[in-house]
Amino acid sequence: MSTVQLVPELHAFLDRPGQLFIGGSWQDARSGERFEVENPAEQRVISDVAQAGSADVDDAVAAARAAFEGPWRQYSPARRGGLLLRLADLMEAEAEGLAQLITLENGKPLGMARGEVASAVSIMRYFAGWPTKIEGSTLPVSPASGHPMLNYTLREPVGVCALIVPWNFPLNMCVWKLGPVLATGCTAVLKPAEQTPLIAIRLVQLIEAAGVPPGVVNLITGQGQRVGAPLAEHPDVDKIAFTGSTQVGKLIAQAATGNMKKVSLELGGKSPNIILADADVKRAAKGAADGIFYNQGQVCTAASRLYVHQSLLDDVLDELRRHATAHVVGPGLDPASTLGPLVSQRQLDTVSGYLQRGLADGAELICGGQRPAHLERGHFIEPSVFLDRQERSCVAREEIFGPVLTVMSWSEPEELVARANDSPYGLAAGLWTNDLRAAHQLAAQLKAGSVWINCWNVVDPASPFGGYKQSGWGREMSKHVIDAYTETKSVFVDLA
Structure with a gap:
């Protein structure tokens, strides 16, 4: 059996303990706890990663809120699009290392992992084109007062988004959600599957290198009950986007009712x-x-x-x-x-x-x-x-x-x-x-x-993706996903 030689940078990455990324800072979990990541082809531990808890979730959500209400709002649409293009370029430059990392922790053949990276780069470039195309409209209203009236709509970012992604396409699923978050001007707390946290850590390192401001993207790693549940219930999260099983999707939908946060779910199938x-x-x-x-x-x-x-x-x-x-x-x-x-x-x-x-x-x-x-x-x-x-x-x-x-x-x-x-x-x-x-x-x-x-x-x-019945709520990708990360505001101006 022959084996592909790992890129040198990957060895160094695996030797460093994985940390959380909160407010622009790499840090251990407050508890100091960690968990191991396994190579499923060899049943061998390849790294260990911080095990976040509810206190870390609070910190990450607070950092996302501060960024959303602060400097991130000042970024023009063109500037946001430029950041996404820069990130796509960095991902493309690191393509082989990213693919090998996917194979190490997920197990899929390297050729498929390379295809996943290429797809993720393409998706990021697609969303880089959206910031300058999110627009409102003027509407021909007929007010009862008879006054001349201007009515227009604004499309505004929904706010702090919790992103919970699965292990089967660990890079693509991150990008499917982070792309529209960054394009619309939202901020994010990203929670990868506990089986595949390493590719998310590496992606967030590239997000940092691309110049995305602190707090815009935060990363918390750990088991679902200890991290995903408090994230879904958090009162300062405005939207949650989840890809995974229908059973867990139902729990997330129930948890979201506390503050009526927006929910999009991409769930199971028997196609x-x-x-x-x-x-x-x-x-x-x-x-x-x-x-x-x-x-x-x-x-x-x-x-x-x-x-x-x-x-x-x-x-x-x-x-x-x-x-x-x-x-x-x-x-x-x-x-x-x-x-x-x-x-x-x-x-x-x-x-x-x-x-x-x-x-x-x-x-x-x-x-x-x-x-x-x-x-x-x-x-x-x-x-x-x-x-x-x-x-x-x-x-x-x-x-x-x-x-x-x-x-x-x-x-x-x-x-x-x-x-x-x-x-x-x-x-x-x-x-x-x-x-x-x-x-x-x-x-x-x-x-x-x-x-x-x-x-x-x-x-x-460019094409919407999502399901009927118990396969989910809402759509990923295309112009449809932009609706999921924006609010529509109607403004009336009395011109009399």
Whole structure:
């Protein structure tokens, strides 16, 4: 097994204990507590990081409030945009180190981590264009007084934002939220997942180097209950943006009612992927395999439910088996690896439990389902495919967040949409067909925030992203996310 050589700067970074960043100052947690960060491919501790508590949350929110009410308000839109462009340039210059750091603490293959960094740079540059384009309007009002009246609207930053991000795309999720925060003139308290705090620390170091004023971006690290809960409940936070599980999203929504803070939630999914009778089998099967095995299946939009027309079922299963067994499971820093480890022992236990329960529920295991025999350490699992003829098993109904695909067949078009929509989630859906009319008709009927036709997981910063039903509230990216970080003020001027 060969391994990519780490960039020298990364060794120095890992040797330094991770700290909190509050009010422009790197510091330990008030309690002095720390926690360890593991490389999931080797089950080896690679660093340790400050464990924040409620007192640190208070300090970070106070710093964000002081910056929001103070010097940050004086920055012109063009100046904010310039800072974002400078940050994007710094990220691009550090791309290889950032990618290697993602692979070390998250486990994903280095090629995928490099793609994540490139995406994050692109997103930051997209949001750099927004500060000068956030505008109000004048409205033709008709006041009862009959006086001539000027009415105009202003778009103002919402204030202090709590940003809680997950571990599956640890850099991209930070940028998805920090981009609109900085573009609109808000301030932030960023809380990364405890499994992947290192990439957030490195990003905030680059934010500091880019010249973002003290207190505008604050970083607190630690376990969710000890940090995320007090952050969600904090009375001086104006908005909370969370990406993660639906279960935790519901708790955050409840916590936000204390001061009626604004909430945006990007939550779980159990996304249906449909292969119609006229589809190109090889293309559709490859798309289905990529849709579930990408990032070890640890994707909220994972294409985990596959509905195949009965006439194509055997051929599609053969193709899926071929794609699954072709994957090279191994450490992300091994250039030969195409599938890395799951992020933690807890996640491995969860996925392994679903594999056992799926068999107990009567689903047929087509391939996978085991730990790779050649790997003695690490949280690895083979890419797995089930066939569920009754569509009743847990693997067909529940979000697994691992490389586990459940295949169902269909024959009656009248039932297909109802089956695809029969889920508490509605994040994404897809379909494979050469029939343009059928594609558009089905896309209109699927209850999902994103529908992909003859593709999967296509995301662009100019396009909104979010879910229906229990997959979340609001939208990330595009002009829609600017609304989530701004307030609209209406101003009347009596001209009589």
